[in-house]
Amino acid sequence: MAKQKPSVPKGTRDFGPEQMAKRTYILDTIKSVYKKYGFQNLETPTMENLSVLTGKYGDEGDQLLFKVVNSGDYLKKVTAKDLEEGAKHMLPKISEKGLRYDLTVPFARYVVMNQGTLSFPFKRYQVQPVWRADRPQRGRYREFYQCDADVVGTDSLLCEAEILAMMGEALTDLKITDHTIKLNNRKVLTGIAEAIGENGKESELCVAIDKLDKIGVEKVNEELIQQRGFSQDAVDKLSPIFSISGSTEDRIAAMKNMLATSEVGLKGLSELEEVFAFTAKMGVATDKVEFDVTLARGLSYYTGAIFEVKVNNANMGSISGGGRYDNLTGVFGLEGMSGVGFSFGVDRIYDVLEELDLYPKSAMETTKVMLTNFDDAGRDYSLPLLQKLRMAGVSAELYPDTAKMKKQMNFANKKGIAYVVLAWEDEISQGKYSLKNMLTGEQQLLSADEIVGLLK
Amino acid sequence: MAKQKPSVPKGTRDFGPEQMAKRTYILDTIKSVYKKYGFQNLETPTMENLSVLTGKYGDEGDQLLFKVVNSGDYLKKVTAKDLEEGAKHMLPKISEKGLRYDLTVPFARYVVMNQGTLSFPFKRYQVQPVWRADRPQRGRYREFYQCDADVVGTDSLLCEAEILAMMGEALTDLKITDHTIKLNNRKVLTGIAEAIGENGKESELCVAIDKLDKIGVEKVNEELIQQRGFSQDAVDKLSPIFSISGSTEDRIAAMKNMLATSEVGLKGLSELEEVFAFTAKMGVATDKVEFDVTLARGLSYYTGAIFEVKVNNANMGSISGGGRYDNLTGVFGLEGMSGVGFSFGVDRIYDVLEELDLYPKSAMETTKVMLTNFDDAGRDYSLPLLQKLRMAGVSAELYPDTAKMKKQMNFANKKGIAYVVLAWEDEISQGKYSLKNMLTGEQQLLSADEIVGLLK
The missing domain is CATH 3.30.930.10 (Bira Bifunctional Protein; Domain 2)
Known part of the structure; x- marks a missing residue:
């Protein structure tokens, strides 16, 4: 193709x-x-019978209705004479349904x-x-x-x-x-x-x-x-x-x-x-x-x-x-x-x-926290936390591929994610995670339960 | 008409x-x-260009697409010869858009x-x-x-x-x-x-x-x-x-x-x-x-x-x-x-x-409480409570017309309303309202604030 x-x-x-x-x-x-x-x-359905819609919105409204071509052989009722008589005359023979014009x-x-x-x-x-x-x-x-x-x-x-x-x-x-x-x-x-x-x-x-x-x-x-x-x-x-x-x-x-x-x-x-x-x-x-x-x-x-x-x-x-x-x-x-x-x-x-800039921040929230993925060890260490967060009702995702810090941070920023969890060797050896607030840049070393408690 | x-x-x-x-x-x-x-x-939009949809779902899928008649003079590109060649041949000349077939x-x-x-x-x-x-x-x-x-x-x-x-x-x-x-x-x-x-x-x-x-x-x-x-x-x-x-x-x-x-x-x-x-x-x-x-x-x-x-x-x-x-x-x-x-x-x-009868009751909740309307005095006495309930986040309505008890109770039952408030002379003279639980039939004499507190 x-x-x-x-x-x-x-x-x-x-x-x-x-x-x-x-x-x-x-x-x-x-x-x-x-x-x-x-x-x-x-x-109500998107399509209505044209008999329901037509004549309810004035002549101009009738013109503005989107009409749907009949299924199957839509030309079966049409003759050469119909074609000569023009579009308006022929329309009822090829279309019985239209899209909803109002509610x-x-x-x-x-x-x-x-x-x-x-x-x-x-x-x-x-x-x-x-x-x-x-x-x-x-x-x-x-x-x-x-x-x-x-x-x-x-x-x-x-x-x-x-x-x-x-x-x-x-x-x-x-x-x-x-x-x-x-x-x-x-x-x-x-x-x-x-x-x-x-x-x-x-x-x-x-x-x-x-x-x-x-x-x-x-x-x-x-x-x-x-x-x-x-x-x-x-x-x-x-x-x-x-x-x-x-x-x-x-x-x-x-x-x-x-x-x-x-x-x-x-x-x-x-x-x-x-x-x-x-x-x-x-x-x-x-x-x-x-x-x-x-x-x-x-x-x-x-x-x-x-x-x-x-x-x-x-x-x-x-x-x-x-x-x-x-x-x-x-x-x-x-x-x-x-x-x-x-x-x-x-x-x-x-x-x-x-x-007027009236959208509240809460309306714009996407994923609340992203867990980073720098290597298999860090990823595997983070997977239990990922699911713990979700079970606590916190919207969370783990970056699915191994990638550089900058790429993952850019991704989180662009998606409007509020927190990022980092797990390098250092965190893993202490049985903890670094939680970074993407707005303030502040970073805290916390246990899994502390992170869940903080974000819940 | x-x-x-x-x-x-x-x-x-x-x-x-x-x-x-x-x-x-x-x-x-x-x-x-x-x-x-x-x-x-x-x-995404309900209508897609047929160039986007056609050929993606196999021949059978193409047949099953709902096509929308072009706006204005949809016949302007059509000749008598096109009509003779049949529905399939003529379709692209009268329709450029179709309804979404999948997501x-x-x-x-x-x-x-x-x-x-x-x-x-x-x-x-x-x-x-x-x-x-x-x-x-x-x-x-x-x-x-x-x-x-x-x-x-x-x-x-x-x-x-x-x-x-x-x-x-x-x-x-x-x-x-x-x-x-x-x-x-x-x-x-x-x-x-x-x-x-x-x-x-x-x-x-x-x-x-x-x-x-x-x-x-x-x-x-x-x-x-x-x-x-x-x-x-x-x-x-x-x-x-x-x-x-x-x-x-x-x-x-x-x-x-x-x-x-x-x-x-x-x-x-x-x-x-x-x-x-x-x-x-x-x-x-x-x-x-x-x-x-x-x-x-x-x-x-x-x-x-x-x-x-x-x-x-x-x-x-x-x-x-x-x-x-x-x-x-x-x-x-x-x-x-x-x-x-x-x-x-x-x-x-x-x-x-x-x-499997798995819909939870909470999903089926409609208006939580209906205030009855037997006469103007009772209605006017109930109006402040009506708005108080709504301000407290309780879904509430007052039966808009004066009507008999039975009619209003039937209405509440049919709409699945959980509570009904009644205000006859007796209630009004005490500055209270009767709150009826429609499921148990139990009725309590309460103040406006008590009702709001109970239903909130």
Whole structure:
């Protein structure tokens, strides 16, 4: 076979030991919070039937699905005429499966398929990769992990309060202390559309407002008038929302004023108040939670709360988001299943921790101690200690080949090994070992049991 | 959109909370052993370029690769003539990527792409799903996890000894105590081919011997003569290997006798002796390790040790296997990289633990305590305790809706929750809570701090 220079598909990545250690630290931290709040783990298959995926993510989403060629003679249903009709026409005849695009649709499918045996409210978390045939660019990949937690089968606003608590706790555990959790409610946005005389146009309003951070108030207004058919009067009436400030109570009071005539708007505000009442009763700090009436997240399927998290001292977009949806499973035939959920962006959190230098040393630990191998006598003398360390739960390895001191020390350094054990004639004759701390360079002459006791 | 009855692709599975808890227990147990022996985690992309995958698994393997349709206009390189030439001819024009078929080839690719920065010997473990378009049947899936550990860049037989130690430790940790680790060496099989006068035919010999467990000695001999061109004399000379028994020393001695004239055969036996010498020096018990001269594993790329694990008291094939290969990365242009590795079969171990009822209760723990919700007063009274429990690290949830006692108790039972907290008027008036042990039914009246202390 010809030798080839291998590569990975564009937009995909290998995660080597250091990256895996960091990613595992992030995921373990988040998962442990999910579990503490009663969420249970779910995994769904990488491939889903295209009938499950198609039509759930809009036309653009359908384009971005990775499709899998049918097994066996995938052309058996294809005629020359199909080929003439083109790629889009022919695709369903050669492909019935696609790669998971997100974790929400597979979750909905799972709930519907297992509705008879699941206990509701069902709290599930799911941490798996998803695939999108997006144009790869800096920070955007074709394979990336999502990290979702959702509750379905209840409309209790306690769930929203718990999500605020979980977001705060996970970020605190990750030492991302300078963050803001933004909270809004879709009903408030609906109310605003009513209050400015543009009933039913909250979707258009959301899409425009969603760009506020990027393009500013002027351009948002311009877009509303020129592209989305809003009146000048409506845009004028909208303007107060961009200058709302003060405490949560102040903001809610101001909005109550603006939405006085909108029943749905007032309902949204009272839901917000109830969420904050729950956090207060639970004793969850909300000093980092901000009611942001301009938070829209452009997603038309949210029907209640909308969440988003920003890190204030890092150069990064939102690292988490979510909201309440009233009909997650309707598309698969199960109506009235209200749910609320959110997701952490693992790749973005990875970069934030990198930028702010927040990875703890313990997360980066590899093998704790390496036993050197200078000759057969030293090696054989060290082998019982090697296994003693492991039996005591200490991660240990012996350099498998006889090699020079420098080579072995370089190896230990590069692998991030904290301690090295040396056994020359001198140590052997005393029935001891030299234990070298690779960070301080300090070296101690110790017995096997002393070393095990020290490293355990 | 029309309502649809959703399903998963054949040969794939959802893993719900209980299955995930069991699988996580298995994988965490295995990973923790891997880490203790100095192995580091690697993850590679789900999709690989077909140029990396094709030709590595034989013709049958190439057929079983799941191929991904190119993004965008995947037909742009296809003509009517291509269609006429058929599926196999057209495939490379519409698909450049496939799903990972195993973890070995991606590992080899990774090593070659990162040879400049990796420190050798490189010990990596990798736990990820793989995909094969096999005909689904009982116990065989199209998506399943592999769980590999390999060392590359050394030919030290210490690695073989460590693999025996790791296999034994992982199985002991999983409480699979009645197991046999079979060990052989490819060079011994080569030596046997020489000794019976069928030089160079050890591959054919391996393929036939590999079926010994399934078809018996008679059929193996028949196959060797009728299908693989072995002489009657060769088969006669082979017969002693089927009756070898006794201690490892006895077996090696018997084989030394048989292979007295085969240099490579004797080399294989001395490698085996060296491996056992290492385990003895390390203090690793080998009472469950058996030198089995008929172990072949049909894989032509093994060049030294061959491993396989069977559970003696369960109805299951091998649950682990591996071996040494001398040229893992040669196909990608990096020669002389010797390695040795093995893998645990997660699905099979799952079934064994199920059959032998070996899952520990702790692995199945979900939420530790549920707080009930009978009315707003009781709920509000319980909310501070809820968060106090979580802050103490106790997994806790409050039933989010007001509901009847029976419904909430059923929910807790079904979710496997160990304790339930009740707060009626009576408890509230005393500033206490009733804590019910769901297993024993026992109920205690306790303060919030007492409950936290008890469950922590």
